[in-house]
Amino acid sequence: MNCTLAETVVDALRQVLGNAPLALHEPRFGGNEWAYLKDCLDSTFVSSVGKYVDRFEAELAAYTGARHAVAVVNGTAALHVALLLAKVCPGDEVLVPALTFAATANAVIYCGAVPHFVDSEVSTLGIDVAALREHLSEIGERRDGRCINRRSGRPITALVPMHTFGHPGDLDGLLAVARDYGIALIEDAAESLGSTYHGRHTGTFGLAGVLSFNGNKTITTGGGGALLTDDAEIAKRAKHLTTTAKLPHRWEYRHDEVGFNYRMPNLNAALGCAQLEQLDCFLASKRSLHAAYARTFTTIDGVALVEEPAGTRSNYWLQVLLLAPELASLRDEILGATNDAGLMTRPAWVLMHELAHFSNCPRMNLEVATGLAARLINIPSSAGLVGVNA
Amino acid sequence: MNCTLAETVVDALRQVLGNAPLALHEPRFGGNEWAYLKDCLDSTFVSSVGKYVDRFEAELAAYTGARHAVAVVNGTAALHVALLLAKVCPGDEVLVPALTFAATANAVIYCGAVPHFVDSEVSTLGIDVAALREHLSEIGERRDGRCINRRSGRPITALVPMHTFGHPGDLDGLLAVARDYGIALIEDAAESLGSTYHGRHTGTFGLAGVLSFNGNKTITTGGGGALLTDDAEIAKRAKHLTTTAKLPHRWEYRHDEVGFNYRMPNLNAALGCAQLEQLDCFLASKRSLHAAYARTFTTIDGVALVEEPAGTRSNYWLQVLLLAPELASLRDEILGATNDAGLMTRPAWVLMHELAHFSNCPRMNLEVATGLAARLINIPSSAGLVGVNA
Numbered sequence: 001m002n003c004t005l006a007e008t009v010v011d012a013l014r015q016v017l018g019n020a021p022l023a024l025h026e027p028r029f030g031g032n033e034w035a036y037l038k039d040c041l042d043s044t045f046v047s048s049v050g051k052y053v054d055r056f057e058a059e060l061a062a063y064t065g066a067r068h069a070v071a072v073v074n075g076t077a078a079l080h081v082a083l084l085l086a087k088v089c090p091g092d093e094v095l096v097p098a099l100t101f102a103a104t105a106n107a108v109i110y111c112g113a114v115p116h117f118v119d120s121e122v123s124t125l126g127i128d129v130a131a132l133r134e135h136l137s138e139i140g141e142r143r144d145g146r147c148i149n150r151r152s153g154r155p156i157t158a159l160v161p162m163h164t165f166g167h168p169g170d171l172d173g174l175l176a177v178a179r180d181y182g183i184a185l186i187e188d189a190a191e192s193l194g195s196t197y198h199g200r201h202t203g204t205f206g207l208a209g210v211l212s213f214n215g216n217k218t219i220t221t222g223g224g225g226a227l228l229t230d231d232a233e234i235a236k237r238a239k240h241l242t243t244t245a246k247l248p249h250r251w252e253y254r255h256d257e258v259g260f261n262y263r264m265p266n267l268n269a270a271l272g273c274a275q276l277e278q279l280d281c282f283l284a285s286k287r288s289l290h291a292a293y294a295r296t297f298t299t300i301d302g303v304a305l306v307e308e309p310a311g312t313r314s315n316y317w318l319q320v321l322l323l324a325p326e327l328a329s330l331r332d333e334i335l336g337a338t339n340d341a342g343l344m345t346r347p348a349w350v351l352m353h354e355l356a357h358f359s360n361c362p363r364m365n366l367e368v369a370t371g372l373a374a375r376l377i378n379i380p381s382s383a384g385l386v387g388v389n390a
Numbered sequence: 391m392n393c394t395l396a397e398t399v400v401d402a403l404r405q406v407l408g409n410a411p412l413a414l415h416e417p418r419f420g421g422n423e424w425a426y427l428k429d430c431l432d433s434t435f436v437s438s439v440g441k442y443v444d445r446f447e448a449e450l451a452a453y454t455g456a457r458h459a460v461a462v463v464n465g466t467a468a469l470h471v472a473l474l475l476a477k478v479c480p481g482d483e484v485l486v487p488a489l490t491f492a493a494t495a496n497a498v499i500y501c502g503a504v505p506h507f508v509d510s511e512v513s514t515l516g517i518d519v520a521a522l523r524e525h526l527s528e529i530g531e532r533r534d535g536r537c538i539n540r541r542s543g544r545p546i547t548a549l550v551p552m553h554t555f556g557h558p559g560d561l562d563g564l565l566a567v568a569r570d571y572g573i574a575l576i577e578d579a580a581e582s583l584g585s586t587y588h589g590r591h592t593g594t595f596g597l598a599g600v601l602s603f604n605g606n607k608t609i610t611t612g613g614g615g616a617l618l619t620d621d622a623e624i625a626k627r628a629k630h631l632t633t634t635a636k637l638p639h640r641w642e643y644r645h646d647e648v649g650f651n652y653r654m655p656n657l658n659a660a661l662g663c664a665q666l667e668q669l670d671c672f673l674a675s676k677r678s679l680h681a682a683y684a685r686t687f688t689t690i691d692g693v694a695l696v697e698e699p700a701g702t703r704s705n706y707w708l709q710v711l712l713l714a715p716e717l718a719s720l721r722d723e724i725l726g727a728t729n730d731a732g733l734m735t736r737p738a739w740v741l742m743h744e745l746a747h748f749s750n751c752p753r754m755n756l757e758v759a760t761g762l763a764a765r766l767i768n769i770p771s772s773a774g775l776v777g778v779n780a
């Protein structure tokens with residue numbers, strides 16, 4: 001029988017997943033979620049202060065190895081504050097991948113700064129460090145310890161790699177570029193809770209890192225995020241800025257700067273504490289799913305399952321199929337067939353520079369990101385789809 | 391026996407409240423909170439979409455009489471988006487009371503605009519419309535249908551009254567000034583859920599209104615807020631902007647403008663639905679508390695309990711004592727004595743123009759707000775402190 005590639009992919013997914021309809025990524029609540037939510041409700045401390053916020057922050061720090069974690073309302077808010085604390089000023093430029101979710105670039109705009117789009121590499125799906133270095137050697141100029149974009153005249157203040165679908169980027173290379181050019185490194189680790197680079201947790205390499213606990217992430221707090229940092233002053237400033245910059249006082253309401261209402265409610269932190277207890281189990285299950293996919297897709301010509309980069313351990317947040325370049329034209333047919341079959345799949349985000357409102361932002365040659373976006377498909381990736389060690 | 395005024399106030403509070411320590415405002419969870427949270431968790435839809443978000447929005451609209459309600463992550467976010475949708479642009483000025491919580495002015499800053507501080511009146515604790523009108527007649531100039539501040543040269547784009555502690559401001563007067571000067575009216579009704587002006591709910595008079603469900607408010611979602619509007623286009627744009635401005639598509643991730651991650655998680659909306667069912671009961675209880683305070687404080691010379699303005703029904707979110715002007719110097723002693731006694735009390739917020747970062751913003755004569763802040767004390771105000779009809 002002659003099958004189309006789309007039919008073959010549907011069959012392969014069904015072989016691993018069975019016949020039930022499946023979302024791309026669903027949360028699992030199999031631990032203490034209800035117990036902690038109920039306890040939180042019974043305490044009446046559901047809002048901006050409470051023991052679950054403190055506990056969630058302490059446990060995130062312990063899990064990731066960051067000295068400090070500050071829980072906030074979502075990953076976007078964490079990134080906004082991280083950029084402000086990296087002293088990103090209005091009119092500055094911030095290097096971000098073109099291949100990322102819009103929040104990475106939006107947070108730059110919130111600072112009044114300009115995203116400057118950077119190409120990706122196939123092996124990590126993250127920033128191509130060699131290409132970035134070459135780009136900076138052309139346009140970047142060190143002046144008084146800062147990096148100035150010679151073409152625009154604007155300072156390039158921060159570099160924000162994003163660990164795409166959970167796969168850690170080339171952090172040694174990124175740190176070296178950042179150091180060489182006097183640029184602050186802020187990791188967008190929204191997708192990579194549980195992912196490590198040479199044994200160290202993503203989000204802990206730069207000045208600050210950012211996690212997300214949105215409903216589609218490896219663990220969820222409903223909505224939520226966190227800022228990670230080893231710098232006590234950054235942590236203190238992050239807590240202050242995200243809690244309206246109110247000065248502590250027995251009764252006086254005085255703020256010493258323009259702050260934000262970005263704190264994570266205790267109710268959401270209660271859910272996070274229960275989820276975090278199950279993270280290692282979720283990660284094991286997602287690795288088993290990856291292994292099952294690998295066994296199945298290895299037999300399909302022209303369709304590669306993306307593996308964690310060398311030297312890293314990925315959380316495999318979203319599993320990725322990469323079509324061979326000559327099969328890119330079949331991407332939408334595969335997306336259609338799989339979604340028609342009730343198996344939710346998704347292409348990469350439309351690249352940032354292809355969005356009308358970012359089309360005039362500075363950018364380097366983006367041919368690898370463009371090629372990746374044309375042939376990349378995310379497939380169902382929730383924890384619990386196959387048993388651990390299946 | 392000769393009592394100090396501070397001792398007299400402590401005794402009066404104890405007479406109404408009993409001897410247990412009391413917070414300024416605590417939430418009460420006596421309805422379907424458990425059931426809805428559990429149902430939400432069991433559905434796995436805890437995050438950015440779900441039936442409780444839709445239901446909470448529909449029920450808020452029905453309760454307030456607004457045609458549309460858009461649930462968001464907090465009141466500050468709602469105000470930010472409301473100002474953007476009122477076309478507040480960078481460099482514009484926005485009229486806000488000096489006597490308000492910092493979020494009112496912060497949201498203006500997030501738009502790149504400049505807060506312009508306005509005085510209050512004693513009878514409503516809200517904007518003094520007559521004084522504002524006189525101020526605008528001095529500094530405001532109508533030009534091409536807009537109002538320009540003649541002194542700064544900046545357009546005055548929006549007027550944001552705040553219904554202080556739940557007491558409705560002079561909405562007829564505010565609407566008239568806004569209309570006469572071509573300024574958009576955005577109501578900061580963060581504190582006034584349940585408060586009406588001539589029978590109509592606060593937050594439904596201007597282009598848009600804003601509610602808050604922070605933990606200290608009349609009802610809580612942990613953290614949360616909502617934008618109210620009768621304008622279908624504003625509502626549609628608010629939903630779009632608060633959900634990252636993603637265009638609907640079966641699989642494509644494309645955004646058509648810089649959006650925000652401001653949606654309310656379904657988990658928090660579940661709590662909101664349960665709380666909203668009890669709102670009328672909370673309001674009745676808070677009126678009973680007011681009546682009990684009124685009976686007690688009427689006997690204390692120089693200490694007045696603030697009543698709802700004529701023609702309005704206040705939610706009595708936070709009960710307010712006003713010291714006679716000549717007793718203002720005793721305010722801190724009363725704050726100290728009450729808090730020492732375990733009864734949490736609080737002065738007004740430090741006035742906005744007295745915060746260093748707002749000290750250079752334009753402002754009118756603020757003598758009434760200054761006088762009010764010097765002699766105002768909020769006293770314990772939670773629902774349930776005294777029985778209904780106590």
